[in-house]
Amino acid sequence: MYRLIRPLLFRLDPEVAHRCVIKATAMTGPLGRAMLKLRSGSSQLSGSIDVGGLNVKGFVGLAAGLDKDGELAKFWPEVGFGLVELGTVTAFAQPGNPRPRLFRYPRQSALVNRMGFNNAGSEALAHRLDRLRNAGWNPSVPIGVNIGKSRVTPLDQAVEDYVISAKRLNSVVDYLTINVSSPNTPGLRKLQNKDDLKFIVDGVRSVAPDCPIFVKLAPDMDNPSLERTAIMLEQEGVSGLIATNTTTERYGLSDADHVDGGLSGKPLASRAREIVSLLSSCCRLPIVGVGGVGSVNDVNAMLDAGAKVVQLYTAMIFDGPDLIRRLNQGLMSRWKECVEAQKAS
Numbered sequence: 001m002y003r004l005i006r007p008l009l010f011r012l013d014p015e016v017a018h019r020c021v022i023k024a025t026a027m028t029g030p031l032g033r034a035m036l037k038l039r040s041g042s043s044q045l046s047g048s049i050d051v052g053g054l055n056v057k058g059f060v061g062l063a064a065g066l067d068k069d070g071e072l073a074k075f076w077p078e079v080g081f082g083l084v085e086l087g088t089v090t091a092f093a094q095p096g097n098p099r100p101r102l103f104r105y106p107r108q109s110a111l112v113n114r115m116g117f118n119n120a121g122s123e124a125l126a127h128r129l130d131r132l133r134n135a136g137w138n139p140s141v142p143i144g145v146n147i148g149k150s151r152v153t154p155l156d157q158a159v160e161d162y163v164i165s166a167k168r169l170n171s172v173v174d175y176l177t178i179n180v181s182s183p184n185t186p187g188l189r190k191l192q193n194k195d196d197l198k199f200i201v202d203g204v205r206s207v208a209p210d211c212p213i214f215v216k217l218a219p220d221m222d223n224p225s226l227e228r229t230a231i232m233l234e235q236e237g238v239s240g241l242i243a244t245n246t247t248t249e250r251y252g253l254s255d256a257d258h259v260d261g262g263l264s265g266k267p268l269a270s271r272a273r274e275i276v277s278l279l280s281s282c283c284r285l286p287i288v289g290v291g292g293v294g295s296v297n298d299v300n301a302m303l304d305a306g307a308k309v310v311q312l313y314t315a316m317i318f319d320g321p322d323l324i325r326r327l328n329q330g331l332m333s334r335w336k337e338c339v340e341a342q343k344a345s
């Protein structure tokens with residue numbers, strides 16, 4: 001189905017195409033979800049594995065950014081994702097950067113974006129999830145929310161911004177991800193330094209003491225800084241690391257293709273894997289591997305590098321939701337082994 005509509009979608013501006021798909025899918029409601037479930041049914045994985053206190057139901061999760069405001073929160077588990085990360089949301093609703101701000105590179109299976117955390121705010125998402133849960137929605141997979149800093153909040157008041165969002169979301173999420181790694185909010189990545197990050201983690205924990213906390217890191221940190229940060233986060237007792245966000249490097253793109261923003265997709269895969277491998281060798285935190293994952297081989301390579309599970313975004317834009325069914329099918333035997341190994345341990 002996606003293969004049929006993709007040429008049409010790819011004639012549209014990438015962001016317009018994205019909005020059309022989100023709106024159209026949301027409009028299909030329960031019928032759409034039932035059809036998705038039917039389609040992905042044969043590849044649904046049984047059992048779960050523990051990732052930082054979460055019962056994850058498959059190796060492949062949805063990465064942050066694709067559904068910032070949780071408009072399709074109920075759909076993603078039916079697509080076959082084993083965990084779902086909504087957001088990034090910020091304490092204040094904000095429009096993000098001026099358009100155009102999303103660019104496709106089909107030849108390289110890549111995207112560049114400088115969205116700048118366009119979102120309706122953490123309060124709106126907390127209300128939406130609260131309404132869904134009150135109406136009886138009991139998702140089969142962990143639903144997390146990725147929180148970032150509002151653009152209007154000065155860096156020296158960043159902790160408060162994260163704390164406001166964490167407080168609002170705490171009771172309606174299965175985990176929170178602290179995002180200090182987007183390249184599109186001025187100064188945000190400065191918060192990756194050990195001291196600031198520690199304050200943010202402490203602040204979030206003070207209002208969400210029982211909520212698993214993950215931290216998402218940038219691929220552009222140098223390796224020693226990544227190691228130091230991971231060791232500090234392990235000492236802080238966070239639940240896991242998510243590696244990585246988009247990169248400001250331009251692996252595989254020519255100068256002629258240059259636009260400002262963060263690069264994702266296939267060209268990021270090698271650096272993301274390298275970081276997963278580095279992190280898994282310097283700390284014992286579970287790692288969610290993200291970056292350029294689009295095939296069974298890519299997932300296997302991430303798992304071999306030390307990730308417990310993966311997330312993806314860009315590959316969904318190029319291959320559609322059916323990709324998740326195909327990945328789950330291709331990973332079925334490794335998944336079974338993993339579930340059995342965990343039971344035995």
Ligand SMILES: Cc1cc2nc3c(=O)[nH]c(=O)nc-3n(C[C@H](O)[C@H](O)[C@H](O)COP(=O)(O)O)c2cc1C
Pocket residue numbers: 063064065066068087088102111113115117146179182216244245246263264265266268290291292293311312313314315
């Ligand atoms: C258009 C777009 C928007 C994104 N927005 C966010 C975001 O709001 N928060 C976040 O943590 N990551 C965001 N990301 C990064 C993805 O979650 C992911 O870390 C990155 O794209 C690498 O994975 P991929 O190669 O599978 O896309 C975004 C990525 C894209 C392409």
